[in-house]
Amino acid sequence: xxxxxxxxxxxxxxxxxxxxxxxxxxxxxxxxxxxxxxxxxxxxxxxxxxxxxxxxxxxxxxxxxxxxxxxxxxxxxxxxxxxxxxxxxxxxxxxxxxxxxxxxxxxxxxxxxxxxxxxxxxxxxxxxxxxxxxxxxxxxxxxxxxxxxxxxxxxxxxxxxxxxxxxxxxxxxxxxxxxxxxxxxxxxxxxxxxxxxxxxxxxxxxxxxxxxxxxxxxxxxxxxxxxxxxxxxxxxxxxxxxxxxxxxxxxxxxxxxxxxxxxxxxxxxxxxxxxxxxxxxxxxxxxxxxxxxxxxxxxxxxxxxxxxxxxxxxxxxxxxxxxxxxxxxxxxx
Numbered sequence: 513x514x515x516x517x518x519x520x521x522x523x524x525x526x527x528x529x530x531x532x533x534x535x536x537x538x539x540x541x542x543x544x545x546x547x548x549x550x551x552x553x554x555x556x557x558x559x560x561x562x563x564x565x566x567x568x569x570x571x572x573x574x575x576x577x578x579x580x581x582x583x584x585x586x587x588x589x590x591x592x593x594x595x596x597x598x599x600x601x602x603x604x605x606x607x608x609x610x611x612x613x614x615x616x617x618x619x620x621x622x623x624x625x626x627x628x629x630x631x632x633x634x635x636x637x638x639x640x641x642x643x644x645x646x647x648x649x650x651x652x653x654x655x656x657x658x659x660x661x662x663x664x665x666x667x668x669x670x671x672x673x674x675x676x677x678x679x680x681x682x683x684x685x686x687x688x689x690x691x692x693x694x695x696x697x698x699x700x701x702x703x704x705x706x707x708x709x710x711x712x713x714x715x716x717x718x719x720x721x722x723x724x725x726x727x728x729x730x731x732x733x734x735x736x737x738x739x740x741x742x743x744x745x746x747x748x749x750x751x752x753x754x755x756x757x758x759x760x761x762x763x764x765x766x767x768x769x770x771x772x773x774x775x776x777x778x779x780x781x782x783x784x785x786x787x788x789x790x791x792x793x794x795x796x797x798x799x800x801x802x803x804x805x806x807x808x809x810x811x812x813x814x815x816x817x818x819x820x821x822x823x824x825x826x827x828x829x830x831x832x833x834x835x836x837x838x839x840x841x842x843x844x845x
Contacts, residue, residue, distance in 0.1 A: 513572075513831070521582065525585040525588065526549065528589075529593065530545050530549065532630065541628075542624065544617060544621055548596060548617050557612060559612060560614055566591045566592055567588030568588075568836065569700065570584055570706055570707040571588050571829075573587070573825070574829075574839065576827065576833055577712055577775055579710060579712055583647040584711075586646075587641060589701050590641040590660055591637075591699065592715050594637045596633050600626055602671070605619055616628050637661075641656055642657070668694075670693065671694070673694065677761050679693060689764070692734075695732070695733075697726050697727075699729070702725070704722055704724055704725030706718075706719040721819075723815075724819035724823055729810035731809055731816055731841055734805055737760075738802065738805050741756060742797070756784045757783065757789065764802055771799045773799045775792070775795045816841065817841075
C-alpha cells in the first residue's frame with residue numbers, strides 16, 4: 513500500500529476542515545492555523561507538517577479491518593487536529609520558541625492569539641469527527657466521538673502531571689509511566705481503536721488495536737527520551753543537550769536518580785549547564801540510566817508487536833502497519 517496516497521488525502525481533509533475559518537474577516541486567523549499546520553509561511557513544506565503518523569494509523573487500522581480508508585478520513589483529521597491543538601498550547605506552556613525549526617505560533621503572534629489558535633483546532637476536531645455521519649451510523653459516530661473526547665481528557669491529565677512534575681524531586685519510574693500514558697500514549701491508542709471501530713472490528717478486536725497503540729506510544733516516548741540525551745542531533749533534528757539542560761524527568765533520568773549515585777548527587781545541585789552535558793550524560797549511562805531505558809523500550813516494543821500480531825491486520829494495509837511500526841520502533845540512536 514502506498515502510504516503517500518494516504519498522506520495526500522489526509523492533507524486534503526485537514527485543509528478542508530481548517531478552511532472553516534477561511535472567510536474575509538478571519539483570513540489572518542486562518543493563516544495562523546495554516547502556518548502552524550506547516551502549509552504556509554517561511555519554511556512551509558513536509559519538514560514543517562510532520563509525518564502525520566497518527567492519522568495514518570487511523571486509516572491503516574480501518575483498512576486492515578476490511579473497510580475503505582477513505583471513509584475514515586474525517587476521523588484521521590480529527591485526531592491530527594487534536595494533536596496540533598495540544599502542540600500549540602504545549603509550546604506556550606513550555607515557553608518553546610521553535611517547533612520543527614520554525615517560530616512557534618505564540619512567538620509570532622503572541623500567547624493570547626496562540627491560545628485561540630489551539631482552541632480553534634480543538635473545536636474543529638469535534639466538527640471533523642461528526643463529519644463521519646456521512647458514511648457511518650449514529651452509534652458508530654457517537655462511539656468514535658466518545659473515544660476522542662475521553663482521550664482529550666487523558667491528554668490534559670498527562671499534561672498536568674508533566675507540568676506538576678517539574679517542581680518535584682521525589683519522582684520515581686512509576687510516576688513517569690502515568691504521565692506518558694496520558695501525554696503521549698493515549699492519542700496513539702485512540703488512533704488505533706477508532707480505526708478498528710470504523711473498520712468494522714468487534715469490541716474485543718478494537719481493544720487489541722487500542723492496546724497495540726498504547727504500547728506503541730509508550731515505546732516511542734521512551735525512545736524519544738533516549739534520543740533526547742544520547743541521540744545524534746543530525747538524526748533527531750533537535751539539540752540533545754536540551755533534555756538534560758531543561759531538567760526533564762525522562763525515564764533515563766528517573767532510573768538514574770533511583771540509584772542514588774553521583775548522577776543523583778549532581779542532579780540535586782541544580783540545573784545542568786550546556787558545557788556539562790557530555791560528562792553528565794556519560795555519568796548517567798555508567799550508572800544504568802541508558803540500559804534501563806533501552807530495556808523498557810524493548811519491553812514496550814515487544815508488547816506493541818505482540819498486540820499487533822494478535823489483531824491480525826489484513827491485506828496491504830496490514831503489511832503497511834507492520835512496516836510503519838518497525839520503522840517507528842527502529843529509530844537510530
